[in-house]
Amino acid sequence: MKQxxxxxxxxxxWKIGSTTDLLKLTAEEEAYIDLKLSxxxxxxxxxxxxxxxxxxxxxxxxxxQSRIAKMEAGDPSVSMDLLVKSLLxxxxxxxDVAKAIAASSD
Amino acid sequence: MKQxxxxxxxxxxWKIGSTTDLLKLTAEEEAYIDLKLSxxxxxxxxxxxxxxxxxxxxxxxxxxQSRIAKMEAGDPSVSMDLLVKSLLxxxxxxxDVAKAIAASSD
DNA sequence: TGCTTATATGTCAGTTTTGACATATTATTA
DNA sequence: TAATAATATGTCAAAACTGACATATAAGCA
Numbered sequence: 001m002k003q004x005x006x007x008x009x010x011x012x013x014w015k016i017g018s019t020t021d022l023l024k025l026t027a028e029e030e031a032y033i034d035l036k037l038s039x040x041x042x043x044x045x046x047x048x049x050x051x052x053x054x055x056x057x058x059x060x061x062x063x064x065q066s067r068i069a070k071m072e073a074g075d076p077s078v079s080m081d082l083l084v085k086s087l088l089x090x091x092x093x094x095x096d097v098a099k100a101i102a103a104s105s106d
Numbered sequence: 107m108k109q110x111x112x113x114x115x116x117x118x119x120w121k122i123g124s125t126t127d128l129l130k131l132t133a134e135e136e137a138y139i140d141l142k143l144s145x146x147x148x149x150x151x152x153x154x155x156x157x158x159x160x161x162x163x164x165x166x167x168x169x170x171q172s173r174i175a176k177m178e179a180g181d182p183s184v185s186m187d188l189l190v191k192s193l194l195x196x197x198x199x200x201x202d203v204a205k206a207i208a209a210s211s212d
Numbered sequence: 213t214g215c216t217t218a219t220a221t222g223t224c225a226g227t228t229t230t231g232a233c234a235t236a237t238t239a240t241t242a
Numbered sequence: 243t244a245a246t247a248a249t250a251t252g253t254c255a256a257a258a259c260t261g262a263c264a265t266a267t268a269a270g271c272a
Contacts (some may be wrong), residue, residue: 028191028194028195031194031199031200032190032191032194034200035190035200035203053217053218053219054218054219054220055217055218055219058261062261063260063261063262064260064261064262064263065218065219065220065262066219066220066221066222066261066262066263066264067260067261067262068219069218069219069220069221070220070221072219072220073219073220073221075221077258077259077260078259078260079185079186079187079229079258079259079260080185080186080187080190081185081186081187081259082259082260084138084141084186085134085138088134088137088138089134093137094137094140094141094207094208095208097141097207097208098204098205098207098208099204101200101203101204101207102200102201102203102204159247159248159249160248160249160250161247161248161249164231168231169230169231169232170230170231170232170233171232171248171249171250172231172232172233172234172249172250172251172252173229173230173231173232174249175248175249175250175251176250176251178249178250179249179250179251181251183228183229183230184229184230185228185229185230185258185259187229188229188230
């Protein structure tokens with residue numbers, strides 16, 4: 001994994017292991033993170049396309065503005081379940097979700 | 107939603123609301139459940155294609171046989187995160203995951 | 213510039229998900 | 243048939259995730 005990418009992930013709060021095994025992020029771990037970041041991005045785009053504020057989306061899915069912010073920031077404390085439920089609440093179809101997931105993140 | 111399908115879901119342990127609003131499962135809720143069941147199925151197929159037992163898979167992902175069984179049974183206590191991580195551990199690519207998700211469940 | 217709205221970040225108690233365990237049920241094979 | 247392997251089901255303490263809140267920072271506009 002490239003140094004730049006690792007930095008990006010670490011800045012978002014992902015713990016990629018101790019300093020000694022920073023370079024050992026497995027392909028599966030990387031794919032999993034990629035996948036969540038793709039969902040994050042997709043969520044942000046969908047919300048903005050609807051001219052909706054984070055607070056409005058929070059109301060829609062009975063969550064809070066801060067959690068929406070964390071979702072869109074790719075915070076590791078957010079589950080895929082919540083990301084997907086949010087996308088669906090914004091009108092995404094299963095195929096839309098699939099497309100978001102298949103998209104490579106960089 | 108069809109009666110037969112609802113029964114199927116309820117038999118797996120999904121709580122689809124009280125008797126009065128059994129028919130009001132929203133499209134989003136339905137899509138979310140469908141999506142998880144598709145991942146379940148995909149996981150089971152992948153594992154079996156590799157001639158791997160649930161115990162072996164459990165070891166591989168540092169989980170337990172009982173949790174694998176729950177994943178494959180579509181138990182509502184299992185997160186999408188765990189399902190996806192497991193698929194990736196079995197060698198699925200992001201595209202494979204996307205395909206599983208896009209697949210309609212019945 | 214100040215004012216307002218939107219987004220980001222940190223914390224935390226309540227809830228959900230977790231691996232592990234015991235044990236039941238169902239194949240599979242001798 | 244018995245014995246063994248595989249899968250299913252129920253429970254629980256620990257770990258992870260959650261909405262909510264406070265508050266910081268940023269963006270837009272008068």
